[in-house]
Amino acid sequence: MLKLPEDSVALQRLHHLGVSARDCVETLAARRDPHHHPELWRQLQRCRRAHRAIHGTSGIGRFGQWCPPLRFRGAEYGLGRLAYDRGRGELPNGDTSYLLNVHVPSGDPLTTESCDSSFQQALDFFGRHFPDEPVSSFVCHSWLLDPQLAEYLPADSNIVRFQRRFELKQLAQSAVYDVCDTDVLRYVFGKAIDGPEGSDDLLDSLPLDTTMRRAFTTHLRSGRHWYRRTGWISLSRCL
Numbered sequence: 001m002l003k004l005p006e007d008s009v010a011l012q013r014l015h016h017l018g019v020s021a022r023d024c025v026e027t028l029a030a031r032r033d034p035h036h037h038p039e040l041w042r043q044l045q046r047c048r049r050a051h052r053a054i055h056g057t058s059g060i061g062r063f064g065q066w067c068p069p070l071r072f073r074g075a076e077y078g079l080g081r082l083a084y085d086r087g088r089g090e091l092p093n094g095d096t097s098y099l100l101n102v103h104v105p106s107g108d109p110l111t112t113e114s115c116d117s118s119f120q121q122a123l124d125f126f127g128r129h130f131p132d133e134p135v136s137s138f139v140c141h142s143w144l145l146d147p148q149l150a151e152y153l154p155a156d157s158n159i160v161r162f163q164r165r166f167e168l169k170q171l172a173q174s175a176v177y178d179v180c181d182t183d184v185l186r187y188v189f190g191k192a193i194d195g196p197e198g199s200d201d202l203l204d205s206l207p208l209d210t211t212m213r214r215a216f217t218t219h220l221r222s223g224r225h226w227y228r229r230t231g232w233i234s235l236s237r238c239l
């Protein structure tokens with residue numbers, strides 16, 4: 001069971017961090033507990049378990065920017081199968097506008113129906129609660145959008161069908177920062193590694209029980225990499 005420090009210990013830590021007396025009072029008053037906030041607690045426990053399984057330590061700090069950190073500060077909204085946060089950015093045509101960043105939490109299969117339903121829920125929800133931010137596009141930045149996946153997965157697989165919804169931003173000439181072999185390893189095998197991701201020892205040790213898992217190893221063995229790609233769904237096109 002996840003336990004937070006007692007109020008007195010939390011207060012000492014806040015003082016140690018130089019937090020003002022007023023902020024200490026507000027922070028302590030805003031503390032959550034498992035009895036009054038069971039759903040939040042379930043999420044925290046799930047994150048903590050996943051973090052320990054993948055990284056071998058407690059906490060949520062080694063997860064990427066999105067998901068746990070966004071969710072726990074109330075900036076990520078889970079709507080059906082997908083999750084969203086609000087953003088503003090540049091579109092492929094150079095215009096700037098409000099966007100919804102799309103995240104794909106681990107879990108149930110990414111069926112077309114579940115995505116259709118989630119996108120529709122997002123349009124309803126954000127239209128109702130943030131009417132001053134007219135959204136022009138959904139944006140996703142993920143290994144799931146790497147078109148190389150379609151070389152290995154069937155055309156009717158959920159991932160390939162999800163990819164087809166998006167218009168892809170071109171990969172930068174120096175795409176080294178978009179290489180995401182370690183992300184894929186984490187999402188597909190639940191493993192984090194410190195060494196070289198393509199080492200023969202590592203690849204030999206991985207289970208090959210799904211098409212995606214076989215694709216991962218075949219791809220790296222052939223000297224290629226996986227890339228994190230950015231894609232848009234423009235709302236002027238149909239979903």
Ligand SMILES: CC(C)(COP(=O)(O)OP(=O)(O)OC[C@H]1O[C@@H](n2cnc3c(N)ncnc32)[C@H](O)[C@@H]1OP(=O)(O)O)[C@@H](O)C(=O)NCCC(=O)NCCS
Pocket residue numbers: 103104105106107108109110111141142143144153157158159160187188189209210211212213
């Ligand atoms: C997104 C996700 C739900 C897609 O799973 P899905 O709906 O089963 O996808 P597909 O139907 O396209 O799967 C095609 C094949 O790849 C396998 N596969 C897909 N994702 C897999 C994963 N994360 N791990 C292992 N195998 C996976 C499937 O089992 C299937 O293989 P099979 O036919 O041999 O059984 C899944 O990849 C997942 O949970 N990923 C973690 C979350 C994530 O990566 N989010 C994005 C973060 S940037």
